[in-house]
Amino acid sequence: DQQVKQNSPSLSVQEGRISILNCDYTNSMFDYFLWYKKYPAEGPTFLISISSIKDKNEDGRFTVFLNKSAKHLSLHIVPSQPGDSAVYFCAARRGSNYKLTFGKGTLLTVNP
Amino acid sequence: GAGVSQSPSNKVTEKGKDVELRCDPISGHTALYWYRQSLGQGLEFLIYFQGNSAPDKSGLPSDRFSAERTGGSVSTLTIQRTQQEDSAVYLCASSSDGWTLHFGNGTRLTVT
Numbered sequence: 001d002q003q004v005k006q007n008s009p010s011l012s013v014q015e016g017r018i019s020i021l022n023c024d025y026t027n028s029m030f031d032y033f034l035w036y037k038k039y040p041a042e043g044p045t046f047l048i049s050i051s052s053i054k055d056k057n058e059d060g061r062f063t064v065f066l067n068k069s070a071k072h073l074s075l076h077i078v079p080s081q082p083g084d085s086a087v088y089f090c091a092a093r094r095g096s097n098y099k100l101t102f103g104k105g106t107l108l109t110v111n112p
Numbered sequence: 113g114a115g116v117s118q119s120p121s122n123k124v125t126e127k128g129k130d131v132e133l134r135c136d137p138i139s140g141h142t143a144l145y146w147y148r149q150s151l152g153q154g155l156e157f158l159i160y161f162q163g164n165s166a167p168d169k170s171g172l173p174s175d176r177f178s179a180e181r182t183g184g185s186v187s188t189l190t191i192q193r194t195q196q197e198d199s200a201v202y203l204c205a206s207s208s209d210g211w212t213l214h215f216g217n218g219t220r221l222t223v224t
Contacts, residue, residue, distance in 0.1 A: 002154075004154070006154075032211070034212075036215075041217065042217050043116070043203055043205070043215030043216050043217050043218055044155070044203075044213075044215045045215070046212050046213065046214075049211075049212075089154065089155065091155075093211075098143065098145075098160055098162065098168075098210045099157050099160065099168075099171075100145075100155075100157070100213065101157070102147075102154040102155040102156075103154050104152070104153055104154040105154060
């Protein structure tokens with residue numbers, strides 16, 4: 001029973017173009033969402049988050065959009081850079097519950 | 113400052129042996145988590161420690177798995193009588209606020 005789904009295992013884009021990574025969730029009680037980035041042989045690092053009271057949060061080249069009615073969020077990276085090549089995990093939590101529920105991740109490859 | 117440190121970085125063990133994985137969290141972080149990532153899967157929650165409260169062990173997959181946190185700092189995850197399905201990357205994370213997790217680089221466990 002996967003509550004957070006990342007249906008694209010991989011994505012390839014050209015340097016300078018937009019990367020869009022998608023995430024769907026099934027638990028309507030989730031109210032806080034995070035994206036983590038993971039390089040090989042390293043632990044995931046926090047990238048950006050969004051609360052369910054917002055529909056957009058922006059940090060530099062990274063923007064996260066939340067569509068609560070569709071239970072869908074997306075991470076946009078503009079412009080994409082080769083150093084952005086990594087696995088991106090979507091994660092969600094519910095209220096004061098400290099557990100993060102993660103998706104399976106999407107491998108992003110940005111080609112020079 | 114120093115991040116979350118995990119040791120060993122790699123561990124190969126024979127089926128049936130016991131293993132201990134160690135995590136040194138960021139100093140001052142009261143929350144400590146263990147997750148694991150099996151091949152092709154997302155991060156699976158195992159256990160959570162918060163201060164002096166009783167740990168949440170709800171994610172431990174069987175009674176062969178146990179964890180302790182001594183003095184509110186270092187944590188050890190023990191797997192007894194290892195099985196091949198235990199092969200995974202075991203990730204430790206700590207947090208000061210219970211929202212943003214800081215992960216270590218993980219221990220890659222291979223059970224032969």
